[in-house]
Amino acid sequence: MSHPTEPDRAYAGAIEERTRTLVAGAAPEASPFGGAPSDLADDVERGAEDLGDRLRHVVQHLHAHPETAFEEHHSAMLLHQELARHGIDARLGVHGVETSVRAETGGADRGPTIAILAEYDALPGIGHACGHNVIAAAGLGAFLALAAVADRLPGRVVLLGTPAEEGHSGKEVMARNGAFEDVDAAIMVHPYGYDLADQVWLGRRLLTLTFTGVEAHASAQPFMGRNALDAVSLAYQGIGLLRQQLPPSDRVHANITDGGQSPNIIPGRAVMKLYARSRQPATLKDLSARLEDVARGAALMTGTGVELQWDEYPPSLPIRTNTALTGRWVAAQQRRGRSPLPLGVVSETLAASTDFGNVSYRIPGIHPLIRIADPATALHTREFAVAAASGAAESAAVDGAVGLALTALDYLLDAPLREAVHAEFQAQGGPIDVPSYFA
Ligand SMILES: [Zn+2]
Ligand SMILES: [Zn+2]
Structure with a gap:
């Protein structure tokens, strides 16, 4: 068994140092x-x-x-x-x-x-x-x-x-x-x-992505499936790659709340919840559109369907x-x-x-x-x-x-x-x- 590595304090320390000076x-x-x-x-x-x-x-x-x-x-x-x-x-x-x-x-x-x-x-x-x-x-x-x-x-x-x-x-x-x-x-x-x-204070929205695939026996007939977990995984990767092009103060953080139940069934449903945060109402709106594109792209790549549900609770503006x-x-x-x-x-x-x-x-x-x-x-x-x-x-x-x-x-x-x-x-x-x- 291994353990998580210790987060380095250098960056946080530099922020603290700069704040002390300011x-x-x-x-x-x-x-x-x-x-x-x-x-x-x-x-x-x-x-x-x-x-x-x-x-x-x-x-x-x-x-x-x-x-x-x-x-x-x-x-x-x-x-x-x-x-x-x-x-x-x-x-x-x-x-x-x-x-x-x-x-x-x-x-x-x-x-x-x-x-x-x-x-x-x-x-x-x-x-x-x-x-x-x-x-x-x-x-x-x-x-x-x-x-x-x-x-x-x-x-x-x-x-x-x-x-x-x-x-x-x-x-x-x-x-x-x-x-x-x-x-x-x-x-x-x-x-x-x-x-x-x-x-x-950043504006914040909650997005729930529900991908719908087609269940199939993962060994006997995988070609008959459409994998919702693959879709949610690609969406997660897509968000990761999108980060490089986001303004530095934007934040996107997600978890996968449903990724299938059994390894021998192609998952027919997968769900990700994420927060999108940004400094201006307009930049939060733009970030929202980029995230929607990522979700639709993941669905297209995997032949799954996707439902985008924004703002289960009302969004916060900056x-x-x-x-x-x-x-x-x-x-x-x-x-x-x-x-x-x-x-x-x-x-x-x-x-x-x-x-x-x-x-x-x-x-x-x-x-x-x-x-x-x-x-x-x-x-x-x-x-x-x-x-x-x-x-x-x-x-x-x-x-x-x-x-x-x-x-x-x-x-x-x-x-x-x-x-x-x-x-x-x-x-x-x-x-x-x-x-x-x-x-
Ligand atoms: Zn609080
Ligand atoms: Zn508070």
Whole structure:
């Protein structure tokens, strides 16, 4: 018996080294906008700080009771109860998702409306290894701090508890059921190993390829068969060869979930599932077309049939970041002694995907990262799950709450900022029709 070879650390080490150099030389980018009046901002910051005990409770309670996508009944109820403690009557199970939460505060007139998003789903097997318990606490804290000054807000703040981020694009389901129709901008924060104002997030689609062949006795009459396993194998090789011509940040990763049952039967059915990821909606669309060609080519070569099923769960788009809003997040974090670093400091090689991307192509938004762990600690590891219940996670919940609350406050009270936010969004191409984008 032999063993896998040890992956060499040289490439990862070089990325870490380069990141260390960039971090040492980087500085937060200043916002050209003034934001909300300072007395109101001070009150909101103090309000969020005063919620510290409740936010620490939410961080720990969610962490101790992890629930996976669409099963977050207890987590949603916890947010509902915490809102009720503060006299907020939230709704459960809105916008087509049973475990969602929605609450509103602020001006009675329509006015500008900003949403604060709170995730709370965990990962199967390793609990809150993505730290969504911290996201929930930060979002809740920001909303409550703003609700405490509701009579001084010229617009509305909506708290949206958004389940099933991991693998299921819960926000897209909610968006298709009207969650953002009366919302002008959306903000959230995600825990990480660094304080980052912005980071690359790739768009992601799931493709299932089902090849149908003709079963035959593999020894007696192989010439009467059409081999579906050969087809799936050729598709896998085709993807491997395609990689050389893909942009460096594209990712394609697959597994074969059905390759036949018995070696003495030519397989009549074989199935491969793959994720395709890319940096722009347009490049993801192009990658999708290339993968379809590979699948059809494999079917043609083997005389099999192929069914292509895209997006069993709604796709995630990459994140389109709004830099005007990012500037206000950075200003708020600097009040907390944090220095969120600009895009490009941490390598985009480390990019993953999030359903917030789908929100960010509908309305302006930000998805900054807040530090709760060592830089080397990757998301979705047991080490990150430990960090998500640490004192650093509790501090990040409070600092994140302050950051989101002040960013929302700035958006509602600083009209030139608000105009810049929407002008930037239009200059980026304006909203896209997400549900039909890949159709
Ligand atoms: Zn995750
Ligand atoms: Zn996450």
